[in-house]
Amino acid sequence: MHPAYSVIFFTTASGAGYGLILLAALFGVLNGVPLDPWFGAITLGLGTILITGGLLSSTAHLGHPERAWRAYTQWKSSWLSREGILATATYVPLVLTAWGWLVEGSLEGPFGVFACILILFCLLTVHSTGMIYATLRTIRAWHDRMTVPGYLCFALLNGALWFHAISQMFGYQTPEIALAAIIGLFLTFYIKRKYWRSIDTIPGPATPESATGLGDIGRVRLLEPPTMTENFVQREMGYSIARKHAQKLRRICFFTYFLIPIILTGLTSSSDAWIAVPGTLLAALSASVGVAIERWLFFAEAKHVSMLYYGAERS
């Protein structure tokens, strides 16, 4: 599948934003961090910038961005519509939680409820992003049980690492956040490993024989494509540049999203500020690069079943 940069930026940025907001709200409600207004403004503000920037960039690949409001109408059947509605609805508890944290200085009573609703909406939004991909039976690599957990894990992992870095900047010694980041790292590593093993070993059900109905004659292969030049379907679904480098990119991805962050988090988070701040910041930056590569691979490695009509031998 062709990896549109706007979609990759959207899913990684907004994923990190929802993860960051979720962890801030969670630790805020559980009194895990001081409810300092500046700390709240920076964590919730950065999260808001990430999700808003992501949402705006996702409209950049549309043919008619001015009609984007229409995407709020088909929540009954479309996960893309549900994602749009949930993403927009999240701003309500976000503003109310920010009010509690920044103005009232408390996340108790009704503001605690708003923060819990915010956590739920962050999870639901990222879940529906994953479901857009996971429900496409046409793309084996996306129609996988690990797709949605993958989206959720990467959002939480990125959010945890950024939250950790920001709290270090404020001089908060919070081993709980470091622990959350390390749990997130291992969970993501496990899910992603399982995902890659699954797509490498279990092919899609369709074959050139079933795609043409000619299986009774024997093995089917393409003799002539319909046109000499590539058409829309081939350009959009037949993207194959990355597959050649997939193993190498997976390794780079593993280093950047897992190995470097886990070493940096483990070694630096309990040190003095002059080590801990750059260390945890680098961990978050490295993971963000890793997630962007992972998301790019998620697209570039995915084969669309329609390519069986253009010479693909398996789906």
Added chain:
Amino acid sequence: MTLLPPKGKKKLGLVIDLDTCVGCHACAVNCKEWNTGGHSAPLPDHDPYGADPNGVWFNRVHTFEAGEGTASRTVHFPRSCLHCEEAACVTVCPTGASYKREEDGIVLVNEDACIGCKLCSWACPYGAREYDTDAGVMKKCTLCIDRIYNETLPEEDRVPACVATCPASARHFGDLGDPNSDVSHLVEEREGKELMPELGYQPVNRYLPPRTRQKDQGASGVGAALTPVTDPDAEGAGRFLRWVDRVLSR
């Protein structure tokens, strides 16, 4: 609404005979010709005479090889929208632009509501939808909705453009929901195939597989011995013709 309508009785669609299709691409060309002035007009046509011609086509003809050795077959394979009963291109649409008609099962795009997100083209296993970069909307086969119900056309022309033009009569149009229709009989007689049934989209269109050969033939595909058109020993064949026959038989 992009929820699928309740399943209707009428299922208009195409039956494509892979035995008689000669791969001439006339269906694809006439489709483009009609539809660039029809319901989804215009269809983009970039650099048509240049090095990289590009544009939207609703119908494309692939050629496959099936089987091995002397038993193998070259099969021309026209591919277009199959107007699925479980059309995921409809249900994934976030705006309601993509829809399936309850009255005849035709899947269409309302171009005024399409935001051009392309998700429907990702959801189609058959690669039937093509994006119009000029208009910023998705386009697809309309089953020539502007021909089949068009009362200004003579009745015999009220069929999709691809069907009307096929010189080999390899394309048939009709109601596949009616077990007594001509197309349904054809599917039954020739054991018409559903494409990729394992994905569960329940396409309406059917493909008739090539007929099995009647006798063992050589690699050329020509019968081992042709029945002579004329019998050289027959009465009335003169000495000259018999001599020609002998010379040519050497």
